Amino acid sequence: MTKFSSFAEFYPYYLTEHRNPICRALHYIGSGLVITVLLFALLTQQWRLLWLLPLIGYGFAWLGHLVFEHNKPATFKYPFYSLAADWVMLKDFLTGQLKRKLAG
Numbered sequence: 001m002t003k004f005s006s007f008a009e010f011y012p013y014y015l016t017e018h019r020n021p022i023c024r025a026l027h028y029i030g031s032g033l034v035i036t037v038l039l040f041a042l043l044t045q046q047w048r049l050l051w052l053l054p055l056i057g058y059g060f061a062w063l064g065h066l067v068f069e070h071n072k073p074a075t076f077k078y079p080f081y082s083l084a085a086d087w088v089m090l091k092d093f094l095t096g097q098l099k100r101k102l103a104g
Contacts, residue, residue: 007081014085015102017074023064024089024098030060031090061086 004010018024034057041049058075065073074082092098 004078004081007084010078010081011085011088012101012104014074014078014082015089017065017071018069018089019102020064020068023061023069024093026060026064026068027086028090028093030057031086033057033060057086 002013004013018027034053037049037052037056041047058073061075062073065071074085089098092101
């Protein structure tokens with residue numbers, strides 16, 4: 001198993017595990033729904049909804065890996081880096097930086 005000593009080392013690897021655009025789109029959908037449910041739960045104080053967050057976030061991502069990427073999600077080997085990388089990848093997509101970083 002490859003060891004990464006920093007997130008900066010991990011992120012390029014993470015992107016190689018997310019080359020399929022449909023897989024990435026499923027990650028973005030899951031992340032967007034996580035934000036939506038979290039905000040809704042906070043605003044309405046319906047705390048029981050919080051159990052949905054990992055199910056929604058990981059469910060969409062893992063479906064993308066199983067069906068489209070055909071690899072094992074990085075979450076299993078690198079849970080904390082992987083969680084952070086999901087949000088960085090979304091930020092890179094929204095700011096137009098992802099295409100360059102995928103090619104890098």
